[in-house]
Amino acid sequence: MRFKKICTADIGKKNCHTLAFYKKQGGYKQAAKALKKWAPDDLIEEVKASNLRGRGGAGFPTGVKWAFVPKNSKKPKYLVVNADESEPGTFKDRLIMEKNPHILLEGIIICCKAVAIEHAYIYIRGEFVFATERLQQAIDEAYKAGILGDNCLRSGIKIDVTIHRGAGAYICGEETGMLTSLEGYRGEPKLKPPFPAVEGVFGCPTVVNNVETLANLPYILEVGAKAYRSIGPEKSPGPKLFCVSGHVEKPGTFELPMGIPLRTLIDKHAGGVWKGRKLKAVIPGGTSAHVLTAAECDVAMDIDSLAAAGTMLGSAGIIVMDDSTCMVDALLNVMRFYHHESCGQCTPCREGTGWLEKIVQRIAHGEGRMEDLELIHDVCDRMLGKTICALADAAAFPAQSIVTKFSDDFVAAIENGGSPAWKKRHLSTVGGGASHG
Amino acid sequence: MAQTPSFSREAMKQYKWFLSRYPTRRAALLPTLRLAEQQFGELGVAEMRYVADLMKISPAAVFGVVTFYTHYRRAGTGKFHLQVCSTLSCALRGSEDVVTRISERLGISPGETSECGLFSLSKVECLGSCDTAPMLQCNDDYHEGLTLEDVDQLIEQLRSEASQGVNG
Ligand SMILES: Cc1cc2nc3c(=O)[nH]c(=O)nc-3n(C[C@H](O)[C@H](O)[C@H](O)COP(=O)(O)O)c2cc1C
Ligand code: SF4
Ligand code: FES
Numbered sequence: 156m157r158f159k160k161i162c163t164a165d166i167g168k169k170n171c172h173t174l175a176f177y178k179k180q181g182g183y184k185q186a187a188k189a190l191k192k193w194a195p196d197d198l199i200e201e202v203k204a205s206n207l208r209g210r211g212g213a214g215f216p217t218g219v220k221w222a223f224v225p226k227n228s229k230k231p232k233y234l235v236v237n238a239d240e241s242e243p244g245t246f247k248d249r250l251i252m253e254k255n256p257h258i259l260l261e262g263i264i265i266c267c268k269a270v271a272i273e274h275a276y277i278y279i280r281g282e283f284v285f286a287t288e289r290l291q292q293a294i295d296e297a298y299k300a301g302i303l304g305d306n307c308l309r310s311g312i313k314i315d316v317t318i319h320r321g322a323g324a325y326i327c328g329e330e331t332g333m334l335t336s337l338e339g340y341r342g343e344p345k346l347k348p349p350f351p352a353v354e355g356v357f358g359c360p361t362v363v364n365n366v367e368t369l370a371n372l373p374y375i376l377e378v379g380a381k382a383y384r385s386i387g388p389e390k391s392p393g394p395k396l397f398c399v400s401g402h403v404e405k406p407g408t409f410e411l412p413m414g415i416p417l418r419t420l421i422d423k424h425a426g427g428v429w430k431g432r433k434l435k436a437v438i439p440g441g442t443s444a445h446v447l448t449a450a451e452c453d454v455a456m457d458i459d460s461l462a463a464a465g466t467m468l469g470s471a472g473i474i475v476m477d478d479s480t481c482m483v484d485a486l487l488n489v490m491r492f493y494h495h496e497s498c499g500q501c502t503p504c505r506e507g508t509g510w511l512e513k514i515v516q517r518i519a520h521g522e523g524r525m526e527d528l529e530l531i532h533d534v535c536d537r538m539l540g541k542t543i544c545a546l547a548d549a550a551a552f553p554a555q556s557i558v559t560k561f562s563d564d565f566v567a568a569i570e571n572g573g574s575p576a577w578k579k580r581h582l583s584t585v586g587g588g589a590s591h592g
Numbered sequence: 593m594a595q596t597p598s599f600s601r602e603a604m605k606q607y608k609w610f611l612s613r614y615p616t617r618r619a620a621l622l623p624t625l626r627l628a629e630q631q632f633g634e635l636g637v638a639e640m641r642y643v644a645d646l647m648k649i650s651p652a653a654v655f656g657v658v659t660f661y662t663h664y665r666r667a668g669t670g671k672f673h674l675q676v677c678s679t680l681s682c683a684l685r686g687s688e689d690v691v692t693r694i695s696e697r698l699g700i701s702p703g704e705t706s707e708c709g710l711f712s713l714s715k716v717e718c719l720g721s722c723d724t725a726p727m728l729q730c731n732d733d734y735h736e737g738l739t740l741e742d743v744d745q746l747i748e749q750l751r752s753e754a755s756q757g758v759n760g
Pocket of ligand 1: 208209210211212213214217237238239240241242325326327328329330331363364365366368369544545546
C-alpha cells in the first residue's frame with residue numbers, strides 16, 4: 156500500500172488544529188464507526204491484526220496489551236495517554252498535540268470503545284504549556300460538538316477526557332511512575348506485575364498508550380488492518396514519526412514509513428551532517444538506546460531491524476553527532492541526565508547513575524585512570540536488570556556502548572589530561588577567577 | 593507573603609472541578625498545586641500549607657510532592673525564570689554558550705536569582721524541543737533556535753516588559 160502521512164500531512168495549513176478543519180478531512184468518521192458499528196472484541200482483533208506496536212519506546216503490540224484488560228472486572232477501567240515525552244531527543248507527540256490534537260482524541264475514542272473505558276486521562280508534561288492549551292481547546296470543541304461526553308456522537312456511549320499536567324520529572328514517562336504521579340504522589344515507579352492492564356491507576360485496570368500510538372488508530376480503521384500492515388515491515392508496520400536532532404542541517408520531525416534506512420533519514424530528510432562534516436555517531440532511539448558508529452548506520456529504522464543491530468527504535472529520537480564531537484563529553488551529558496532523573500528508590504540505580512556520572516566526569520576533567528573503563532562496565536553490570544523500572548538499564552546501555560565503541564576518545568582523555576572541550580574551557584578560565592566546583 | 597494565602601472564588605470553582613474529574617481527592621493534588629502556583633505566583637511554605645489544609649493532606653506530604661518535581665515555581669524565583677535546556681541535543685548545538693551569555697549579561701550563575709529579583713537562571717533537562725536547539729523556557733514560553741544575539745534581545749525585551757509593568 157502506498158505510504159501516506161497521517162499525523163503531519165496538513166501541518167502548516169491554516170487552522171489545522173481546529174475541529175472544523177479536522178472534520179473537513181474526514182475526521183471522526185472512524186470514531187463514529189467504532190462507536191456505532193464495531194463490537195469491542197472485533198476492534199481489539201483488528202488492532203492486533205494491524206501489528207501496530209507502541210510508539211512510546213517499548214514497541215509492545217497495542218492490541219495484545221488491550222486484550223490483557225480483564226473483561227468482567229467490576230471496577231471502572233481507565234485509559235492513560237502517555238504525553239510525557241521526556242526521552243531526550245524526542246519531540247513528536249508535542250507536534251501532534253499542537254498541530255493535530257483531534258487525531259489524538261479520535262484515537263482515544265476508538266481505544267475507549269474497544270476496552271469499554273469511560274474516562275481517559277492525558278498525562279502531559281508540565282513544560283508543554285502551549286500543547287496543553289491546544290489540547291484543551293480541542294477537548295472543549297469536542298465536548299461542545301457532542302463528540303465527547305455522556306453520549307459520544309449519539310452512540311449512547313460515555314467517554315470523558317481530562318488533561319493532567321505533570322511537573323517536570325523524566326520518570327513520570329515510565330508507565331507506573333506516571334500512574335503514581337496521576338494519583339497525586341511523587342512519581343515513583345512500581346514493581347510489575349501487577350501490570351497496569353490488570354491493576355493500574357486507582358487500583359483499576361488501565362491501558363497506557365503513547366500519543367502517537369493512539370493517533371494511528373483512525374487510519375487503521377480507515378484502510379483496514381491488512382493494508383496498514385503492508386506499510387513498511389510487516390512485523391513492525393505503519394507510518395512513523397522520526398525526530399532528528401543534533402548535528403544535521405535540517406533537524407525536525409519526519410513522518411515516513413517504518414523501516415526507512417537511517418542513512419536516508421539523515422542525508423536526505425534531515426539535510427545531512429551539518430557544516431560539511433563527517434558523521435561520527437548516532438543514537439537512534441532516544442538517549443536510552445545503544446549508540447551506533449558511523450559504520451553501523453546502514454540500518455533500517457524499525458523495531459526489529461534496530462534490535463538486530465544491537466540497539467532499539469525506542470522513542471525514535473535520533474541524535475546525530477559529527478566528527479568534532481568528543482564522546483566522553485557526550486556520555487557525561489547523558490549520565491548527568493540519568494543521575495538527575497533517577498527517582499532514588501533502587502540502590503543500584505540511585506548509586507549506579509551517580510557513580511557513572513562521577514567516573515565519566517573525572518575522565519572528562521583529566522583525572523581519569525585506565526581502570527575506569529573497566530569500572531564503568533562493572534557498575535553497568537550491577538545495574539542492569541536489577542531495579543524496579545528500566546531507568547537504570549536506560550542509563551547503562553549508552554554507558555556500555557559509548558565506552559566500548561569509542562574507547563579511543565576515552566583513552567585520549569585519560570592520557571591527555573581531559574576531554575578537548577574541558578581543556579579548552581579550563582585554559583580559558585585559568586586566571587579568570589571562575590570556579591568549576 | 594504576609595497574609596495567609598487563600599483561593600479566590602474563581603480558583604475555588606476550578607478546584608471543585610478538579611475534584612469532580614478524579615475518583616480520589618488526592619489525585620487533584622498536582623492540578624491544585626498548579627492552581628496555587630498561578631494564583632499566588634509561587635509555592636512557598638505558606639502556599640503549600642494552604643493546599644495541604646484545603647485537601648486534608650499532611651503538609652509534609654505536600655512538601656514531598658512539590659520538591660520531587662522540578663517545574664513548580666518555588667519561593668524566591670525571579671519574575672522571569674530562564675530555564676536553559678542542557679541535555680545532549682541542545683548541548684551539541686551550543687547550549688553551554690547560551691548559559692554563559694546569560695550569566696555574563698545578568699551576573700548570575702545557574703541556580704541563582706539576580707539581585708533585582710527579575711531573573712532566575714537554571715539549567716534543565718530536555719524540554720522536548722531538540723529540533724530547535726539550543727532553546728530555553730522562560731516562564732510558560734519556549735524560545736527556540738537561539739543565537740547569542742537572540743539571547744541579548746530576549747533579556748532586553750524582558751527588562752522593558754518589567755519596567756513597563758511597573759510604570760503602568
Ligand atoms: C525511564 C522510562 C521513560 C519513559 N518515557 C516515556 C515517555 O516519555 N513517553 C512514552 O510514551 N513512553 C515512555 N516510556 C514507555 C512507557 O513506560 C510505556 O511503555 C509506554 O507509554 C506504553 O505506550 P505504548 O505501548 O503506546 O508505546 C518510558 C519508559 C521508561 C522505562
Ligand atoms: S530504576 Fe531508578 S528510576 Fe526506576 S524505580 Fe528504581 S531508582 Fe527509580
Ligand atoms: S535536548 Fe534540549 S530540548 Fe531536547
